[in-house]
Amino acid sequence: MTARIDTTVILGLGLIGGSLARALKARGFSARVIGHGHREASLARGVELGVIDDYTMDLNAALEGADVVVVATPTLVAAGMLERILPLYAGREEAMPVITDVASVKGNLQRAAQGAWGGRMPPRLVLGHPIAGSERSGVEASRADLFRNHRVILTPDADNEPAAVQLVRDMWLATGAEVVDMSVASHDAVLAATSHLPHMLAYALVDALAQSPASDDIFRFAAGGFRDFTRIASSDPVMWRDIAIANREAVLATIDQFSGHLAALRKAVDTQDAEGMLQTFSRAKAARDEFAAMLEARQRN
Amino acid sequence: MTARIDTTVILGLGLIGGSLARALKARGFSARVIGHGHREASLARGVELGVIDDYTMDLNAALEGADVVVVATPTLVAAGMLERILPLYAGREEAMPVITDVASVKGNLQRAAQGAWGGRMPPRLVLGHPIAGSERSGVEASRADLFRNHRVILTPDADNEPAAVQLVRDMWLATGAEVVDMSVASHDAVLAATSHLPHMLAYALVDALAQSPASDDIFRFAAGGFRDFTRIASSDPVMWRDIAIANREAVLATIDQFSGHLAALRKAVDTQDAEGMLQTFSRAKAARDEFAAMLEARQRN
Numbered sequence: 001m002t003a004r005i006d007t008t009v010i011l012g013l014g015l016i017g018g019s020l021a022r023a024l025k026a027r028g029f030s031a032r033v034i035g036h037g038h039r040e041a042s043l044a045r046g047v048e049l050g051v052i053d054d055y056t057m058d059l060n061a062a063l064e065g066a067d068v069v070v071v072a073t074p075t076l077v078a079a080g081m082l083e084r085i086l087p088l089y090a091g092r093e094e095a096m097p098v099i100t101d102v103a104s105v106k107g108n109l110q111r112a113a114q115g116a117w118g119g120r121m122p123p124r125l126v127l128g129h130p131i132a133g134s135e136r137s138g139v140e141a142s143r144a145d146l147f148r149n150h151r152v153i154l155t156p157d158a159d160n161e162p163a164a165v166q167l168v169r170d171m172w173l174a175t176g177a178e179v180v181d182m183s184v185a186s187h188d189a190v191l192a193a194t195s196h197l198p199h200m201l202a203y204a205l206v207d208a209l210a211q212s213p214a215s216d217d218i219f220r221f222a223a224g225g226f227r228d229f230t231r232i233a234s235s236d237p238v239m240w241r242d243i244a245i246a247n248r249e250a251v252l253a254t255i256d257q258f259s260g261h262l263a264a265l266r267k268a269v270d271t272q273d274a275e276g277m278l279q280t281f282s283r284a285k286a287a288r289d290e291f292a293a294m295l296e297a298r299q300r301n
Numbered sequence: 302m303t304a305r306i307d308t309t310v311i312l313g314l315g316l317i318g319g320s321l322a323r324a325l326k327a328r329g330f331s332a333r334v335i336g337h338g339h340r341e342a343s344l345a346r347g348v349e350l351g352v353i354d355d356y357t358m359d360l361n362a363a364l365e366g367a368d369v370v371v372v373a374t375p376t377l378v379a380a381g382m383l384e385r386i387l388p389l390y391a392g393r394e395e396a397m398p399v400i401t402d403v404a405s406v407k408g409n410l411q412r413a414a415q416g417a418w419g420g421r422m423p424p425r426l427v428l429g430h431p432i433a434g435s436e437r438s439g440v441e442a443s444r445a446d447l448f449r450n451h452r453v454i455l456t457p458d459a460d461n462e463p464a465a466v467q468l469v470r471d472m473w474l475a476t477g478a479e480v481v482d483m484s485v486a487s488h489d490a491v492l493a494a495t496s497h498l499p500h501m502l503a504y505a506l507v508d509a510l511a512q513s514p515a516s517d518d519i520f521r522f523a524a525g526g527f528r529d530f531t532r533i534a535s536s537d538p539v540m541w542r543d544i545a546i547a548n549r550e551a552v553l554a555t556i557d558q559f560s561g562h563l564a565a566l567r568k569a570v571d572t573q574d575a576e577g578m579l580q581t582f583s584r585a586k587a588a589r590d591e592f593a594a595m596l597e598a599r600q601r602n
Contacts, residue, residue, distance in 0.1 A: 287510070
């Protein structure tokens with residue numbers, strides 16, 4: 001089997017970067033996968049585990065000879081990486097490898113890239129976001145099948161080279177993922193609604209209860225439903241601070257939309273509007289049951 | 302083995318009533334368990350499954366000879382049942398069996414009982430609430446071990462006969478539950494915080510997203526975290542409408558408390574207050590991790 005490309009470079013070898021490295025090697029998409037980061041122990045462990053073939057802590061050396069560069073650092077660090085990398089190819093864009101990323105927000109990276117590239121998107125920078133994760137983190141937790149049957153959203157730009165978009169698409173298809181295109185604005189709005197807003201609600205709820213005078217009793221009598229509802233409040237605070245900063249506008253918009261609906265429901269409770277409550281709860285149950293059935297069907301495939 | 306009491310009557314043979322009947326028979330607490338309800342097919346099925354020994358659709362016949370009566374109907378129906386039953390014992394409280402219930406809200410039942418008993422609590426009416434449930438419902442789903450290692454909250458009143466409280470406590474201990482006493486107000490506040498508020502938030506969130514113009518995309522790209530967070534929005538709308546009506550004041554108070562915290566978090570997102578967000582998220586994560594560890598330790602026992 002001939003590999004599709006020769007060298008993939010992963011910048012940031014955590015759960016996502018490590019799992020992508022494993023998948024690309026396992027599926028023969030890339031002949032070599034090189035890691036780059038600032039924690040040598042983690043990179044050396046990546047070689048030891050067979051996640052990557054080699055590593056370097058020198059960014060210029062990492063970029064040298066790369067066919068595809070995947071920025072797999074935390075969200076806010078990714079913007080800084082693009083601001084460091086893109087100027088290296090100013091005036092010689094034909095030397096630029098295909099660059100992509102895995103961050104949870106796309107708008108801030110688009111702005112960073114356009115800022116570093118004269119107001120346009122670099123033709124070979126294709127932003128992307130695999131909708132996959134795990135409660136665990138780090139290269140030790142990486143798995144070649146992390147993306148199988150998961151969605152990867154790409155946000156190709158009119159300025160992108162079609163061949164660059166195709167290569168990033170092929171890379172994700174090789175991991176077993178389903179690849180979907182969206183605009184940057186749609187991506188950030190959809191992720192704000194389905195992921196960023198729920199995290200804000202879960203954090204706000206648990207913090208509110210923890211600060212309540214009755215918090216001991218509250219947590220003593222909470223049960224399984226509360227555990228499921230608050231699971232995402234156990235997520236990494238730094239990661240979510242960064243996402244809230246990176247996706248500020250969309251997060252604010254979804255909080256406001258939600259707050260409007262909560263205020264309407266509060267009014268129905270206050271006025272004992274039995275019919276209004278029943279309609280809201282029934283609509284929500286129908287939507288959630290449909291969603292759960294769809295997710296189950298997808299995971300059976 | 303001699304049974305602790307002769308006859309237990311269950312009013313309303315659903316998941317909770319049926320599971321209690323099974324547990325009391327299995328543990329030999331009650332020599333006979335009689336069911337009462339308005340759907341004969343369900344009662345007959347209860348006999349067929351061995352959940353109850355016999356049934357009647359006549360309330361007066363059911364009460365006749367009962368040592369313990371458990372009102373296991375839906376929340377709002379339970380208030381109406383107390384208003385029907387208590388006047389039957391006016392002027393002859395020594396003839397009243399020990400009466401208890403399983404409803405999710407206690408304040409409305411306390412008010413109903415006091416209203417039907419001259420402003421005091423009847424000495425033999427001991428309100429209670431087993432913190433247990435299942436995604437399934439109905440007598441078919443009943444299980445003798447539903448309450449094992451779960452909490453049951455009793456809200457004994459100064460007007461209660463100590464022997465009546467003890468009998469209800471013994472009944473729940475026989476099912477393998479842990480019995481805890483609280484005031485009616487504390488019960489309703491704690492349940493509002495840990496159960497009623499999360500349900501309102503989940504319903505409001507899913508309904509807000511379902512009504513969004515982008516709802517197709519939103520549900521298409523939601524993943525496992527969203528499924529856990531919204532699981533409780535698949536709960537029975539009628540049951541939750543009734544709980545919101547029965548526990549109106551406490552639900553409104555927790556919505557307001559939560560809304561204040563959400564507004565503070567919104568402000569931190571708006572002003573990109575990185576330190577403030579990190580503090581909120583970190584406090585919430587610590588509280589939630591501690592809660593999850595506690596719940597896990599309890600379930601291991």
